[in-house]
Amino acid sequence: MHETTPCWNREMEFMEEGHLRPLQSERLRDVVARVYERVPYYKEKLDAAGVSPEDIRGIEDIVRLPFTSKDDLRDTYPFGLFAVPMEQVVRVHASSGTTGRPTVVGYTRRDVQMWAEVMARTFAAGGTHIGDVVQNSYGYGLFTGGLGAHYGAELIGASVVPTSGGQTKRQVQILQDFGSTVLCCTPSYALVIGETGREMGVDFAGLPLRVGFFGAEPWSQSMRQEIEASLHVDALDIYGLSEMIGPGVSFECLEKGGLHINEDHFFPEVINPKTGDPVPDGELGELVFTSLTKEALPVLRYRSRDLTRIVTEPCGCGRSLRRMERVTGRTDEMLIVRGVNVFPSQVEEVLMRIEETTPNYLLVLDRKPRGMDEMEVQVEVSERTFSDEMSKLETLSERIGGEIEETLGLRVSVRLVEPRSLERSTGKAKRVMDRRDLGR
Amino acid sequence: MTAIQISVFLENKSGRLAEVTHALAKGGINIRALSLAETIDYGVLRLIVDKPKEAKTALAEAGFTVTETEVIAVAMPDRPGGLAGIVDLVTRHGLNIEYLYAFVGQRGENAVVIFRVDNAEEAITALQEGGAHVLSAAELSAI
Known part of the structure; x- marks a missing residue:
């Protein structure tokens, strides 16, 4: 079954649940015992939560463990959560730290090997093999993207070209001259490479470039189509966070139906960000990860603040590793309107389904004098499908309002606005204007 | 025999209509x-x-959402009952008028009515059979 699916580690990627769960249980017991013994910060945290390592018998007991947040990493800056002496740490990476102190992550030799393994799975799932020329345009440095992708591609035996980011014309030149077959970079940079190439007169259809692994920032299905049309590649989503390892936590296969989680190393949970309770599979919530095998920096129940859901249907590729949907939003973006939790990404999902609009929108929140919150959704009319008949425009705004109400369980008003009148999505677009005076 | 109408989506923001007219003026239109x-x-x-x-x-180019719409332009006598006769020709056949507006030509003898209907072909046939003068795009531009 599925013998033809390209993969790196058939045993782990196709392991039956009946074998995987005991393995996860064993690894969870081990990691909890290790941090309790070696990381004073975790010992304190577990003691405060009234949990001892003996209480953790299997993976189902994971919900008893306290969460770890970015603040915990900041509080213990730089090496306070490391579970091994520095003599065993062979690599250190750090986040940019634009909002406070950077978070620092460390790796033992075995951690680096495991990282290469999960990235090799990622590359193999997109059909990468010996003989491929992998152009790695993720930044090399403190950022985990560059080296993470590098080691995985090298492990496969592909020829890695470490271009790092920037110097786009040179990137295009190398794509052409070296005959790169695989490209790694952020999705927005992939579009820049495509545009620059066309300005230089490059015909991407005529290049050997075949597949791209894009991540490190949220992107959408429509962006995938744009990239695939621009570069003539299969555009695959990759996901990771440095607190777990970096890129390689989860990866898309060529089915492009969500990201398989390397759950033998990173155990996923999806929780309600307000209550911390797990939500059923298939429901939107905050993604939480526990590193099951990391040595230098094991992390229990790390709150990623990324919003997604677990996909329950089996994947066409045959892998048993569970899938998560592409990350569409952040918990920091959560709004509470008339007691309902609203994530802007839910509105975006609705708009993506409606052909007559662009996924550009703005949520405007107001509080009426009598105290009721009102949410207005401003939506750009799409140029292609603009109708000059008022009745059709009215029907369109009613349909948008209806579908949003169905998704959110909240009545909203819809205002159609001109295309390009809302801020463009280059990275972090402004999606919410909260005019409620919540200071009262 | 349809004529071309230019339709523009406009948000209700002050100055937006002025911007349309300026863009057209600049283009010599x-x-x-x-x-x-x-x-x-x-x-x-x-x-x-x-x-x-x-x-x-x-x-x-000025950043507006614009579309071309096919409409029907009919010349009609500029006197009481002129429009009524035209509308009758269309609605008699069960055709639905989405919208309509009219203007008076330079010589003042003829007025022009602009229609949008759900089935333009049928409407044109009905109008022509009823003896109305349906203007071509060229005739309309020449007014």
Whole structure:
């Protein structure tokens, strides 16, 4: 079954649940015992939560463990959560730290090997093999993207070209001259490479470039189509966070139906960000990860603040590793309107389904004098499908309002606005204007 | 035998209509007739101009959402009952008029009515069989 699916580690990627769960249980017991013994910060945290390592018998007991947040990493800056002496740490990476102190992550030799393994799975799932020329345009440095992708591609035996980011014309030149077959970079940079190439007169259809692994920032299905049309590649989503390892936590296969989680190393949970309770599979919530095998920096129940859901249907590729949907939003973006939790990404999902609009929108929140919150959704009319008949425009705004109400369980008003009148999505677009005076 | 109308999506923001007229003026385009349909939040401006293609380009370059719409232009006698006769010809056949507006030509003898119906072909046949003068795009531009 599925013998033809390209993969790196058939045993782990196709392991039956009946074998995987005991393995996860064993690894969870081990990691909890290790941090309790070696990381004073975790010992304190577990003691405060009234949990001892003996209480953790299997993976189902994971919900008893306290969460770890970015603040915990900041509080213990730089090496306070490391579970091994520095003599065993062979690599250190750090986040940019634009909002406070950077978070620092460390790796033992075995951690680096495991990282290469999960990235090799990622590359193999997109059909990468010996003989491929992998152009790695993720930044090399403190950022985990560059080296993470590098080691995985090298492990496969592909020829890695470490271009790092920037110097786009040179990137295009190398794509052409070296005959790169695989490209790694952020999705927005992939579009820049495509545009620059066309300005230089490059015909991407005529290049050997075949597949791209894009991540490190949220992107959408429509962006995938744009990239695939621009570069003539299969555009695959990759996901990771440095607190777990970096890129390689989860990866898309060529089915492009969500990201398989390397759950033998990173155990996923999806929780309600307000209550911390797990939500059923298939429901939107905050993604939480526990590193099951990391040595230098094991992390229990790390709150990623990324919003997604677990996909329950089996994947066409045959892998048993569970899938998560592409990350569409952040918990920091959560709004509470008339007691309902609203994530802007839910509105975006609705708009993506409606052909007559662009996924550009703005949520405007107001509080009426009598105290009721009102949410207005401003939506750009799409140029292609603009109708000059008022009745059709009215029907369109009613349909948008209806579908949003169905998704959110909240009545909203819809205002159609001109295309390009809302801020463009280059990275972090402004999606919410909260005019409620919540200071009262 | 349909004529081209330029339709523009406009948010209800002050100065937006002025920007349309300036963009057309800059492009050397003459407005023959216009009508504005509106809701609280937005409106659709419908224009009959002497050079529809150029008008569409000029407006799109100025950042407006523009579309070309096929409409029917009919010349009618500028006297009481003129419009009633035309409307009768169309509705008698069970055709539904989405919207309509009219203007008076330069010589003042004839008026022109602009229609949008759900089935343009049938409407044109009905009008012509009823003896109405349906204007071609060229005739309309020449008014």
